[in-house]
Amino acid sequence: MSDVAIKHDEHRDDLGAKLGMWLFIFTELLLFGGLFLVYAVYRDIYAEDFHLGALQLNVTLGTLNTVVLLISSMTVAMSITAIQRGNKKLSMQLVLLTVLLACVFLVNKYFEWGAKFEHDLYPGSDLVLQFKRGSIIFFGLYFFMTGLHMFHVVIGMVVLMVMWFKLKNTTINKDDNVLLENGGLYWHLVDLIWIFLFPLLYLVT
Amino acid sequence: MTTIPYKSYLEPQGKYTGLLDWLTSTDHKRIGLMYMYAIGIFFIIGVLLGLLMRIELFKPGETIMGPQTYNGIFTVHGVIMIFMVVIPGLSAVFGNLFMPIQIGAKDVAFPKLNLLSWYIFMAGAILAVLSQFTGNGPPDTGWTFYAPYSTQTGTNVLMAVTAAFVLGFSSILTGLNFIVTIHRMRAPGMTWFKMPLFPWALYSTAWIQLLATPIVGITLLMLIAERVFKIGFFDPALGGDPILFQHLFWIYSHPAVYVMILPAMGVITEIIPTFCQRRIFGYKAIALSSIAIAGVGYLVWGHHMYTSGMSFTARWIFSFLTFIVAVPSAIKVFNWVATMYKGSIALKTPFLYALAFIFLFMIGGLTGLSLGSLATDVYVHDTAYVVAHFHYIIFGGMGFAFFAALHYWFPKMYGKMYNQKIADIAWLILFFGFNMLYFPQFVLGLQGLPRRYYDYMPQFETGEVLSTIGGFVLFIGIIMMITNLIRAARNGPQAPDNPWGGKTLEWTIPSPPPMENFDTPPVVSKEPYDYE
Numbered sequence: 001m002s003d004v005a006i007k008h009d010e011h012r013d014d015l016g017a018k019l020g021m022w023l024f025i026f027t028e029l030l031l032f033g034g035l036f037l038v039y040a041v042y043r044d045i046y047a048e049d050f051h052l053g054a055l056q057l058n059v060t061l062g063t064l065n066t067v068v069l070l071i072s073s074m075t076v077a078m079s080i081t082a083i084q085r086g087n088k089k090l091s092m093q094l095v096l097l098t099v100l101l102a103c104v105f106l107v108n109k110y111f112e113w114g115a116k117f118e119h120d121l122y123p124g125s126d127l128v129l130q131f132k133r134g135s136i137i138f139f140g141l142y143f144f145m146t147g148l149h150m151f152h153v154v155i156g157m158v159v160l161m162v163m164w165f166k167l168k169n170t171t172i173n174k175d176d177n178v179l180l181e182n183g184g185l186y187w188h189l190v191d192l193i194w195i196f197l198f199p200l201l202y203l204v205t
Numbered sequence: 206m207t208t209i210p211y212k213s214y215l216e217p218q219g220k221y222t223g224l225l226d227w228l229t230s231t232d233h234k235r236i237g238l239m240y241m242y243a244i245g246i247f248f249i250i251g252v253l254l255g256l257l258m259r260i261e262l263f264k265p266g267e268t269i270m271g272p273q274t275y276n277g278i279f280t281v282h283g284v285i286m287i288f289m290v291v292i293p294g295l296s297a298v299f300g301n302l303f304m305p306i307q308i309g310a311k312d313v314a315f316p317k318l319n320l321l322s323w324y325i326f327m328a329g330a331i332l333a334v335l336s337q338f339t340g341n342g343p344p345d346t347g348w349t350f351y352a353p354y355s356t357q358t359g360t361n362v363l364m365a366v367t368a369a370f371v372l373g374f375s376s377i378l379t380g381l382n383f384i385v386t387i388h389r390m391r392a393p394g395m396t397w398f399k400m401p402l403f404p405w406a407l408y409s410t411a412w413i414q415l416l417a418t419p420i421v422g423i424t425l426l427m428l429i430a431e432r433v434f435k436i437g438f439f440d441p442a443l444g445g446d447p448i449l450f451q452h453l454f455w456i457y458s459h460p461a462v463y464v465m466i467l468p469a470m471g472v473i474t475e476i477i478p479t480f481c482q483r484r485i486f487g488y489k490a491i492a493l494s495s496i497a498i499a500g501v502g503y504l505v506w507g508h509h510m511y512t513s514g515m516s517f518t519a520r521w522i523f524s525f526l527t528f529i530v531a532v533p534s535a536i537k538v539f540n541w542v543a544t545m546y547k548g549s550i551a552l553k554t555p556f557l558y559a560l561a562f563i564f565l566f567m568i569g570g571l572t573g574l575s576l577g578s579l580a581t582d583v584y585v586h587d588t589a590y591v592v593a594h595f596h597y598i599i600f601g602g603m604g605f606a607f608f609a610a611l612h613y614w615f616p617k618m619y620g621k622m623y624n625q626k627i628a629d630i631a632w633l634i635l636f637f638g639f640n641m642l643y644f645p646q647f648v649l650g651l652q653g654l655p656r657r658y659y660d661y662m663p664q665f666e667t668g669e670v671l672s673t674i675g676g677f678v679l680f681i682g683i684i685m686m687i688t689n690l691i692r693a694a695r696n697g698p699q700a701p702d703n704p705w706g707g708k709t710l711e712w713t714i715p716s717p718p719p720m721e722n723f724d725t726p727p728v729v730s731k732e733p734y735d736y737e
Contacts, residue, residue, distance in 0.1 A: 027381070
C-alpha cells in the first residue's frame with residue numbers, strides 16, 4: 001500500500017512466500033485427507049456397495065476430465081516459465097488457456113452431474129433412499145467429494161484470473177513472479193486432488 | 206535512548222484517523238491489540254453466561270431458567286470460550302504483539318494476511334453470536350456438536366457450526382503466518398537455540414493449528430452437508446456412523462487443547478527467569494518438550510471416547526499415549542521450579558500469576574491422568590469431575606497465563622504502569638474464587654453428579670452452593686483486575702522501558718514500541734536468558 005504515509009521498507013522474501021503457500025497447500029490436503037479417511041472407513045465396511053456404486057459413474061467423462069486437468073497443469077507451468085523468460089504475452093495467453101481448460105472441466109462435470117440428477121441419483125432422493133446403506137453413502141461421498149473439489153476449481157479459476165490481471169499491469173514480471181508461481185502451485189493442488197478422486201470413485205469397480 | 210523523538214504504534218499513523226486508522230493497519234502490534242479487545246469482550250460474555258449457569262444451579266429445581274435455556278447457555282458458553290477466547294487467546298494476542306519483537310523482526314511474514322485473519326476471526330465471531338438470536342433458538346448440543354443429535358435438533362446448529370468453521374480458518378492462517386515468520390525472519394545471529402521460549406511454544410502451537418484444524422473443518426462441513434443435503438455421513442439410517450464424528454471431532458479438538466496450553470507454558474517460561482533473575486533451567490528440554498507435546502498430543506484423541514465404543518486394544522493404546530504426553534508437561538514444571546531455585550525472586554504480580562498457573566496446572570494435569578486411565582475414567586466419565594479438570598487446565602492454566610502475560614507485558618504495550626497493589630489483591634481474589642468455584646466440582650463428580658444437567662439431587666447442594674459463591678468471588682476478581690488495567694492504560698504513571706529487568710529483545714526497545722520495532726535490526730550473539 002503506497003498510500004500509507006509511513007514508509008515501509010518493502011520486505012520481499014520469495015522463499016518465505018513459497019513456504020507459506022506450501023503450508024497452505026498442506027492444510028488443503030489435510031482437509032481432503034479427512035474425507036479420504038471417511039472414504040476408507042466406509043469402503044472397508046461396504047466394499048461391495050462401493051463396487052456397484054462405482055459402476056454407475058461415467059468413466060469416459062471422468063477420464064476426459066483427468067486429461068483436461070493434466071493439460072491445464074502443464075499450461076500453467078508453461079506460463080511461469082514464459083514469464084521467467086520475459087515473454088509476458090505468451091504467459092498471459094497460457095494463463096487464459098488454463099482458465100479455459102478449467103471451464104471445459106466444469107462443463108463436463110455439469111453434464112455428468114446433470115445425468116445423475118436425471119436418474120434420481122442424488123443424496124436424499126427417493127430412489128437413493130431405497131438403496132442399501134453402502135450405496136447411499138457412496139453417492140453421498142461422490143457428490144460431496146467432487147462438489148468440494150469443484151468448489152476448489154472455481155477458486156482456482158478466480159486466482160488464475162487475478163494472476164492474469166497482475167501479469168497485464170506487470171505486477172508480476174520477469175523479476176518478480178513468485179505470485180504466479182504460488183497461483184500455479186494452487187492449481188497443481190486442484191489437479192492433484194482430482195488425481196486421487198478419479199481412481200477412488202470411478203475406477204474401484 | 207529516549208531523547209530521540211519517535212512515534213509509538215499507539216499514535217495515529219496514516220491518512221485515516223480514529224478507528225479506521227486501526228482497522229486498516231497491518232502492524233502486528235495493532236492487530237494483536239485488536240484481537241485483545243475483541244477477545245476481552247467475548248470473555249466477559251462467556252463469564253456472564255457461566256455465572257447464569259451457576260445461579261441456576263444454586264438451588265435444586267428451577268431457579269431462573271428452564272431446561273432448554275440452560276442447554277442453550279452451556280452450549281453458547283462453550284462455543285464462545287473455546288473457539289473465540291482460549292484457542293485464539295494467547296497466540297493471536299500476545300503472539301502477534303511480541304513474537305516478532307522477540308525474534309528481532311519488524312513484522313510477521315505476511316502482514317496483510319495477518320489483518321485478513323483478524324477480519325475472518327471477527328466474521329466467525331459475529332456468526333457465532335448471531336446464531337444465538339436467530340433461527341429456532343440457540344444451539345443446544347454442547348460445544349462438541351456430537352452427531353446424531355446435532356444433525357437432528359431443530360435449533361440453530363447450522364450457523365454455530367459455520368462460525369466454528371470460519372474461526373478455524375482464521376486460526377490456520379495465523380499459524381501459517383507464524384511458522385513462516387519464525388523460519389524466515391529471525392534476527393541475524395538468532396539461531397534456533399538462541400530463540401526465546403515463547404516463540405518456541407508458538408512455533409509448536411502453529412504446527413498443531415496447521416495440522417489439526419483442517420480435520421475439524423472437513424468434519425464440520427460434513428455435518429453441514431448432512432443437515433442441508435441429507436448426505437448421511439453420521440446417520441446410521443443413511444449408512445453413516447455417529448462414532449466416526451466423535452473420532453474426527455477429537456482428532457482436532459484434543460490437539461486444540463494444546464493450542465490453548467502450549468503458548469501459556471511459553472508465557473510462564475518467559476516470566477519465571479525474569480522475576481528470578483536467573484537463567485532458565487534446561488532451555489533445550491523446554492524447547493523440545495513443546496515439540497514433543499505437539500507431536501504426541503496429536504495421537505491421544507481417543508481418550509475422550511473410552512465409553513463410546515472402541516476396541517480394548519485401541520483404548521489401552523490411547524491411554525498409554527495419554528500418559529506419555531504427561532511427561533513433557535512435567536519436564537516443563539520441573540524446569541520452572543528448578544529455575545526458581547537460588548534465584549533472587551521478586552514477588553511481582555506477573556510472577557504471582559505464574560505461580561498460580563503452576564499450582565492450578567498441576568491439579569488439572571494430575572486429575573487429567575486419573576481421567577486418562579481406563580478404569581477410573583469409566584467411573585467419572587461425563588461427571589462434574591471432568592468439568593473441574595477441564596477448567597483447571599483451561600482457565601487455571603491458559604486463563605491465568607493470559608492474565609500473567611497481560612500483567613507482564615502491559616507496561617510494554619501501553620508504556621504505562623498499573624497499580625501493583627490492587628493487581629496483587631485482584632490476583633488473590635481470583636485465585637481464591639477460582640478454587641472455590643471448581644474444586645467442589647471434583648468432589649461432586651466423584652459423588653456422581655453428571656455434567657451438563659440442569660437439575661440435581663439434594664445431596665449435592667452444599668457443593669453446588671459453594672461453587673456458585675466461588676463463581677461470584679472469581680467474577681469480582683476479574684472485574685477488579687480489568688478496571689485496574691483500564692485505569693492504568695488511560696492515566697497510569699509512565700513505565701520505564703524495562704520495568705522488570707527482562708533480557709529478551711522486547712525490553713531493549715522503548716515503551717510503547719515504535720511502529721517498526723527496531724531502528725536498526727538487532728544482531729543477536731547471546732542466549733535469550735543471559736542473567737548474572
